[in-house]
Amino acid sequence: MKVFVTYSIHTLWKQVLREQLAKHSIDFTFGELGEVDIKTPLTAEITKELASALAIYGIEFVSEDQNLLVRRIKDVIRDYVYTEGDLPPVNVSKLLSEKLNYSYGHLTAVFSEATSISIAHFTMMQKVERIKELIIETELSLTEISYRLNYSSLAHLSSQFKLITGLSPKRFKEIIEKKRLSQSLIE
Amino acid sequence: MKYDTTHNPLLVLLADDDEDDRNFFKEAIDALSFKTTVETVNDGQELMDYLNQPNASLPNLLFLDLNMPRKNGLECLQEIRRNKNLKNISIAIYSTSEAEKDINESFIHGANVYIKKPHDFNKLKQAISEVLNVNWQYHTNPLNRENFLMVV
Numbered sequence: 001m002k003v004f005v006t007y008s009i010h011t012l013w014k015q016v017l018r019e020q021l022a023k024h025s026i027d028f029t030f031g032e033l034g035e036v037d038i039k040t041p042l043t044a045e046i047t048k049e050l051a052s053a054l055a056i057y058g059i060e061f062v063s064e065d066q067n068l069l070v071r072r073i074k075d076v077i078r079d080y081v082y083t084e085g086d087l088p089p090v091n092v093s094k095l096l097s098e099k100l101n102y103s104y105g106h107l108t109a110v111f112s113e114a115t116s117i118s119i120a121h122f123t124m125m126q127k128v129e130r131i132k133e134l135i136i137e138t139e140l141s142l143t144e145i146s147y148r149l150n151y152s153s154l155a156h157l158s159s160q161f162k163l164i165t166g167l168s169p170k171r172f173k174e175i176i177e178k179k180r181l182s183q184s185l186i187e
Numbered sequence: 188m189k190y191d192t193t194h195n196p197l198l199v200l201l202a203d204d205d206e207d208d209r210n211f212f213k214e215a216i217d218a219l220s221f222k223t224t225v226e227t228v229n230d231g232q233e234l235m236d237y238l239n240q241p242n243a244s245l246p247n248l249l250f251l252d253l254n255m256p257r258k259n260g261l262e263c264l265q266e267i268r269r270n271k272n273l274k275n276i277s278i279a280i281y282s283t284s285e286a287e288k289d290i291n292e293s294f295i296h297g298a299n300v301y302i303k304k305p306h307d308f309n310k311l312k313q314a315i316s317e318v319l320n321v322n323w324q325y326h327t328n329p330l331n332r333e334n335f336l337m338v339v
Contacts, residue, residue: 074328116320117320117324122324125321125324129330129331129334132331132334133331133334136334164321164337165336165337165338166301166337166338166339167336167337167338172336175291175294175295175336176333176334176336178291178295179294179295179297182295182296
């Protein structure tokens with residue numbers, strides 16, 4: 001016996017996704033054109049499991065997955081750089097692969113592809129922003145700041161600051177002070 | 188640069204009265220892989236007229252020559268920083284002067300970047316690329332723009 005069926009691709013992929021996402025108790029809504037808004041944070045493990053379960057049906061995540069990963073990399077680095085008190089002496093590459101459950105090689109590749117700078121460069125920039133903040137907002141000396149942010153010496157801090165900004169930390173401070181003074185005179 | 192393709196190209200405006208310098212700049216920025224649109228104006232007055240148009244598409248980044256007829260770069264800088272509508276524009280002073288006084292004054296009046304005009308094409312490319320990169324970081328990350336100071 002032969003039977004003929006009609007089917008709707010549209011209903012199919014949604015039903016498959018509904019079943020698979022429900023298995024992991026993931027909260028979601030459907031958007032336009034194959035967009036799925038996932039409300040529950042996905043771990044790397046669940047993402048992998050889902051990807052292989054969906055692959056059977058020919059469904060593939062194309063999504064913002066990489067952008068999300070880049071955002072999480074930035075969050076980990078920022079959380080670290082903005083730790084209260086002294087920075088713990090950890091290796092950023094180790095910290096990232098532990099927290100995000102991916103190899104550092106994978107993370108650097110994704111990051112550089114999306115942002116055009118390396119994770120190391122981004123970390124350096126974030127640390128320099130933190131130095132700027134500490135210079136301006138606190139009474140800490142540069143030597144104290146270099147201890148707090150785990151630089152091996154004041155010279156190391158200064159050279160990294162200069163590399164990123166083209167200015168010495170001292171000159172930066174002078175300029176900001178003059179700038180604030182002139183702004184307060186205008187207002 | 189391979190930003191996420193949903194981003195519009197970065198609008199860059201160059202104000203410089205020297206035609207050769209304008210062309211040199213455009214060639215250098217075109218040689219980079221950043222997605223940019225470059226507009227140019229020929230002096231300070233033209234710059235302010237452009238920015239003050241009611242429906243002006245405002246640049247994300249302005250490269251501003253200091254020495255220009257009709258209205259010089261420093262006057263433009265001060266006018267722009269006093270105007271709330273223009274406060275999101277990053278300003279890179281683009282000058283032949285290396286005098287510390289010019290650098291300090293530019294920063295105090297609200298410039299973010301000071302570029303000593305390089306005469307070598309590759310150095311210019313490198314300098315522009317650095318500025319675009321750092322500007323992009325301030326654009327896409329929660330950083331305090333008041334602290335965005337850089338000499339290239």
